[in-house]
Amino acid sequence: METVSVNEWIRNVIKPEQVEKYLNKGQDFLDENLIKQTLLANQQPDKERIREIIAKSKELVRLDPDETAALLNCQDEELWQEMYGAGLQIKQNVYGRRIVTFAPLYISNYCVNSCVYCGFRTENKASRRKQLTMPELEEEIRALVAKGHKRLIMVYGEHPSSDVHYIAETLKVAYSTKEGHGEIRRANVNAAPLAVEDLEILRDVGIGTFQVFQETYHHQTYQKLHPRGLKANYLWRLYALHRAMEAGVDDVGIGALFGLYDWKFEVMGLLLHTIDLEEKFGGVGPHTISFPRMEPAINTPFAEKSPYIVNDDTFKKLVTVIRLSVPYTGMILTARESARVRNDVINVGCTQIDAGSNIGIGGYQEDSLAYDKQQFILGDNRSLDEAIRDMAKMGYITSFCTADYRCGRTGGCFMGIAKKGKIHNLCMPNAILTFKEYLLDYASDETRAAADYLINQELAALPSDQVRETVIKMLDRINQGERDLFL
């Protein structure tokens, strides 16, 4: 009985006409032959060509597929070192020495899908199922706000019980819950692909970024690893973010799960996805790109035996190539990775991290680790305070800024500024202001002592005296007790 109702739900969710309209002469944008031929044709790039491509990237111009393929095929370690340096330089030119920080909030792990690598797959009897009620969600939000968080990515299993109306309710709770001085100011969503009319419901309640990861762009591998459920439909997922843009959710996040198929192919897939969004939506591509690596999960042997598992060295390379390929887009490095890997890879151009993360349903309020309620096992269990302190020691200011999305700098406006390499002029003042709030309201003495210098350092680096004076006045107001000030 349940199988029938789930199948009916899936049939009702998927609207084929909302995919077909985006196809190019009946074909999806993920041209596997093009990827394979481009990778083959650029197998042994010479030094001069790689350096030309790096130079193009430094001009903040998105790379073409053959250029990305050349970088992916580079065998010269000296050139890789140059690429790592270029990645950091690009990131700092576009976004500044700031790292945006958020928390993942898992809301429900009921799921109709059968993804063989995922702890939430419907057949996994070792996974304890849980969906937060609204009062439970409110407690989770309070626990997160009490730690200092301002930004969330809310994650939902793909199931009729977490349909668009449930997601919309949870967003309303997230935005309306206050705790002390704080509140959640931006709630992003990672959920099942939705139809345009459902995305409009999320748009109307103020969704931040809508994230859907394709996991693998390789058609055959996709079918093999997603044999049943809503996720079995490759195209419905592939065009999820086109529909989001059409619905007016103009900040979208793409991603691939590395370890399912060849890493070079997946990077090319992310690039083709970016290009297709840019072509179809007036130059506006993804707001963020994510590149999680597959991690162990309870009762999920595939996650440890895949032939495509990516080692740390290759991971750093693929993150670097994504940075150089799409120089103006935000890049998210999650706590799936260990603190050691994160502290290294953040330096090749990442812009966002999660910290103090707990991915068990109800995990923040309980302040516990429960592997049987998690999708996978986290690599970095540092608290938010510890992560901020470590970032500060590396010279990065943690930003909780949510100003852009609340004052009309979304979609094409944001992308236009980012592509010119000017977004840091707007973001750094807001990073300083939100960091000051954190230091005053939530930081430990140790973190305050280690991180306070960043305020003066970044004030000194602001682009003009006028901006500096404005920020100093706002810092005074924050010291006097005002909150949520932004430019």
Added chain:
Amino acid sequence: MKKKLLALINEYNGNHGMLTACQMAMQQLYPQLKLRWSRIYGSRWAFLEGNSDDYVPLNPTRIRINNEYGLCIDNADVITASELEDISQSLKECLAYEACRR
């Protein structure tokens, strides 16, 4: 100034939608202002159009025109407080009617 703004909006509204008419009138009357027109969805102010570009706002002002539309002025300090009030009232009058018509 309020009369002039309303007259211009009415004039442009003959050939354009009300929001576009407001934008054109504002640009003509206050070309020095850095503006971003937004559609409001909860706490999300989604960009519609504007001329603010990468200007760093020193005196940012957000005007909630009605439940659907908002205007961010990044340099409201270049006009007087009474001009700002006139702008706010004029836009609210014009677009309140527009919202009712929808």
